[in-house]
Amino acid sequence: MLIIDDLSVRIAGRLLIEHATVRIPPGSRIGFVGRNGSGKSTLFNVITHDVAAEHGDIEMPPRWRVGRLAQEAPNGPESLIDVVLKADTERNRLLDLAETEQDPHEIAEIQMRLADMGAYAAPARAASILSGLGFSAADQERPCSEFSGGWRMRVALAATLFAEPDLLLLDEPTNYLDLEGTLWLQDHLTRYPRTMIVISHDRDLLDTSVEQIMSLENQTLTLYRGGYTDFERLRGERLMLDQKMAKKQEAQRKHIQAFIDRFKAKASKARQAQSRVKMLEKMGPVTSIVISDVQPINIPAPEKLLSPPIVALDDVSVGYAPGKPVLRGLTLRIDNDDRIALLGSNGNGKSTLVKLIASRLEPMTGSITRASRLKIAYFAQHQLDELDPDATVYEHVRELMPDAHETKIRAMAGSIGFSGLNADKKVEKLSGGEKARLMLGIATFGGPHMLILDEPTNHLDIDSRGALIEAINEYPGAVILVSHDRHLLDACADQLWLVADGKVTTFDGDLDDYRRRVLSDRDDSVDRGRAERAAKPPRNSENRKGDAGRRGAPKPLRQRVERAQAEIARLTRDIETLDAALADGSLFTRDPQKAAALARTRSENARALAKAEEDWLAAGAALEAATN
Secondary structure (H helix, E strand, O other): OEEEEEEEEEEOOEEEEEEEEEEEOOOOEEEEEOOOOOOHHHHHHHHOOOOOOOEEEEEOOOOOOEEEOOOOOOOOOOEHHHHHHOOOHHHHHHHHHHHHOOOHHHHHHHHHHHHHOOHHHHHHHHHHHHHHOOOOOOHHHOEHHHOOHHHHHHHHHHHHHHHOOOEEEEEOOOOOOOHHHHHHHHHHHHOOOOEEEEEOOOHHHHHHOOOEEEEEEOOEEEEEEOOHHHHHHHHHHHHOOOHHHHHHHHHHHHHHHHHHHHHOOOHHHHHHHHHHHHHHHHHOOOOOOOOOOOOOOOOOOOOOOOOOOOEEEEEEEEEEEOOEEEEEEEEEEEOOOOEEEEEOOOOOOHHHHHHHHOOOOOOOEEEEEEOOOOOEEEEEHHHHHHOOOOOEHHHHHHHHOOOOOHHHHHHHHHHOOOOHHHHHOEHHHOOHHHHHHHHHHHHOOOOOOEEEEEOOOOOOOHHHHHHHHHHHHHOOOEEEEEOOOHHHHHHHOOEEEEEEOOEEEEOOOOHHHHHHHHHHHHHHHHHHHHHHHHOOOOOOHHHHHHHHHHOOOOHHHHHHHHHHHHHHHHHHHHHHHHHHHHOOOOHHHHOHHHHHHHHHHHHHHHHHHHHHHHHHHHHHHHHHHHHO
């Protein structure tokens, strides 16, 4: 059990947690929520002894292993699969001991522990996790250093999950994932066998993957049973005791209902009215969609809607290198009231498509027709780095309104969430969520006809995400969304476009159907990877053998290749038989000497297999040289 007892934590003079007490039973799956800056990550630091508490204690079983996602991405020449396998230090230590131990009883004990922890199935489990996070079987054999920082953070997450610590601490694990990786992670965490605490602003993850919610509000920790929807309902019931809050929420319901009543019969507004019907249904009992102290997000409407279609693509191909299109044959249409979510794994071309639509890429072939005077607002997370850290919010807004009076500039800053003295804050002092608000305000300045949002929620807490959802549904123009936040897509999108295999197609089904497809595809990928690893001798052996025969290669070299192939196949079969025998834990009790002998034989066969593979590679190289 994890016990947080009368805990108080203060950082730089600011009290974050005060006399908090919580008891978390073993095997609990906890979602940890609270406003940005409230102290969630700091509590993790206290649990891992990186930060000292001012008062109180944190107790856990002395042998518990605590696992937390590394702050720095792994790097180096090791393959991804090796990086992940190294994360289980106990398994690696026992495997090393098994190679050097001489005492039969000690060997038997080591092998029993290896069998109990499923050590021989570990490579398959590691490959399954990597596959779930978006790495193909070929990717898993590539050096870690070949991947970008975001992909290497996925490797770090895979290593943390593979190690299966007794207490797993995850801080915003979906930040580096696409929707497909997020869906897999939700499914994986649902089956996590030990204690888990996950900080997340992803409502869907908190509804599907955890059993309790731990809330940090007003410096106090409180546990609620159920997922985030249950937590929100219970918290809402408590807030409803405040009549002022009840009246405000009722006014909000009336505002939404008034929009529905006004526009439900108007064809051009039917989709937006339907979005509000869904929002009203999800509100349930009168509870606040956005907590009262969350600044609303405002997306200005265009002065005048344009004649549809506002964008039309006809047989378009687009890419970055001549003759190598990323997407091809695109024939698409976008109208004023479209709400489109782009689906597809990272690397399939979603960013390429939105850059094409936003005129940041020119088509290689085909034609694009855009409405006259079309204004497109494009927001992507990487744009946050383009803000001047030494400039204030006021100065950024003034660049958009160089001839305006200070009063108007400050009014504009206030409309995007920076009223009063907040407009004089430098960008370097802003939180990630505040930077996102500023960038969104800059991108949408002047009232665009189309809004493209590429991962807009990464730095927003749950309540701010609710404000963004409300703003999108109030906005009358077209919206294109790329996001791993399924709740955002559910609330705002009414069309799903799948970007895959160089094409863009309409996805027939909803996000539940897409989730089932993603999990099924990743399971199939794991099965294919296992089949490839089990297919010995090494890849291309049959091709090389056939080519050599056809070319009339020297007979001794062909025989050497064939002998190596036969030896590889024999040793592989023997190792599989030994693994099956060693997987029987009772063997170590019944006959420890036999178990030790089998373990030694397996180690010898593994070394022999490695040598046979080296011989095969050398013989193959010699054969190629002789026949060229």
